[in-house]
Amino acid sequence: MTSDGTVEVDAGTLVERVAALFVGAGLSASAARTVATALVDAELDGVASHGIAMVEMYLDRLRKGSVSRRETAEVVSDRGIAVVLDAGHAFGHLTGRQAIGIAVDKAKQLGAGIVAVRHGFHFGVARHYANVAAAAGCIGIVMCNTRPLMPAPGGAERVVGNNPIAIALPSADGPPLALDMAMSEAAMGKIRLLEKSGRPIPPTWATRADGSPTTDPREAIAGMLLPAAGPKGFGLAFMIDLMCGLLSGGAWGEAVKPLYGDAAEPYDCAHLFIAIDVGHFGDPETFRRDAALAGERVRGSARAPGVDQVFTPGEIEWRRRQASGGRVRLPASVAATLDRLSDQMNAGDGRAIA
């Protein structure tokens, strides 16, 4: 353990440890490795909210049957560029890879592919799927819905999730150009940090339980997150919920369940994967070169007083991964949970992780 209470571990070793847990819970070796790699990749990106801390909930859901041991989604329909998949509550990390692959194949044939997935489970970091499309010369656009978390502007009741969208562009060099954003103004984690330090939150972040605005983080935690930029974030979240849920013939609104709720009840979200082949529109090398130039233009732009660096979308996560040296730092509590799970499931050799 390091002096800051974290445990540092080699990413490859961590993938093995986590994959063994999923094999112990009944996944095939290759599927287990895919899920484990996705979780470790999130850690390397510095997106711990989508990383190793999810393993226990994932295993609990597998054991209780709300996540299935299926490793591929079933093709419900395939018409032109439009494909509908039924994931049957399989890991989104598995069906997501399958779905973006189909979308890219369609895009290479017809210019675009759109794959809607129903009865899905959590797929981790949306950006990763968009990046798969970008690496194949396509614009990748990936969305999913979550259970309702936010009111409409002026509302006092949760009606829409903070449904994320990711967009990645093919680019010649430099950091990948890959946006990944949820539709709330701020993450609950930021509000909890300000609560701990006794500071107020901006009035645009959250409401009290009755929908009235608050700058008190305690009231916000008992209340609701607000959409990013008010009606803008709300409108996008509303559209993403319905594009995912209705194109897939799957769940939307309250039919999507809490991720950390009853582990026996399927999460039942819906995903949407769009790939657009830039080569169907023009010269793909020109696209990649100009996209890279646009990124350089932003990164090289003049900075406000006190600002060291201006970033392109996705650059911060890319820099964190570059700087990680393939090492992941886990909070001691997360590492201990992993040890306990290893012991319980007799997966791997039960050794302490560090």
Next chain:
Amino acid sequence: MTSDGTVEVDAGTLVERVAALFVGAGLSASAARTVATALVDAELDGVASHGIAMVEMYLDRLRKGSVSRRETAEVVSDRGIAVVLDAGHAFGHLTGRQAIGIAVDKAKQLGAGIVAVRHGFHFGVARHYANVAAAAGCIGIVMCNTRPLMPAPGGAERVVGNNPIAIALPSADGPPLALDMAMSEAAMGKIRLLEKSGRPIPPTWATRADGSPTTDPREAIAGMLLPAAGPKGFGLAFMIDLMCGLLSGGAWGEAVKPLYGDAAEPYDCAHLFIAIDVGHFGDPETFRRDAALAGERVRGSARAPGVDQVFTPGEIEWRRRQASGGRVRLPASVAATLDRLSDQMNAGDGRAIA
């Protein structure tokens, strides 16, 4: 003239008056009517920024040649669902109708159509094109780029436009579900209103010229607009700029010129029109019914203290149009400009508009 200094005029009469001006400037009767109708529709929606106040600038650009008298865009390429058009600096209201029509046709054949337009001019309200797709049973997604207006978060230099996106869904009944948003946190018009009333602006709206945040509306007006929700609005604006500019082989970044700049210099924006046929994914009536239900769910949700109504995206504009009774209220200065233009160009009979 009414007591509040506005001039009320029948929408049909106004279309005739404005169309006559464009005929006088060399457009065909049908093209002139399309452009005039789009401007009057914006007024009926209460979106005066995209309405009659633009007529003088449009005519000036026509006369100086930076807007062409072409009435259709040229098809540059057509591969699968991917179509590239060259608008040749024709009115975006004309080439936009053409483009969304092609996108819908492709969508009906193959599930989606994506039409990228280069060398475009202002197309007015993006939502109107998305609504055309929705009325045809397609999800409509419409974007365009503008000249750089906003810095990246932490930046002190304009690098990206407030590039709007519109998304409309087919819906069985009730107000159309149609989002239309620009990527700045607030419109410059709102900042000017607060300046007039001597009130501060929230610190997330704008920066001073050096990129530092300000709550002083005068400093903001001399500075830069900030992206909606910081990196989120910036990231979307960046992606929209490149999706429009690079898929069309057209302009992006600083190659797009100021709309109210040198009237002899083409505006040269790029547009992107996406239609997704919901019938390729499942039963279109189920989609339309569930979309309408989702809208009702939001409109009927509990309200925060002091809030009379909760709106779905696009509902406010729809309600304004319903309430207009087909009458447009123009500021007296705008009506007077129209009279002057009529006199100057000998279009129509030169009568005062009211």
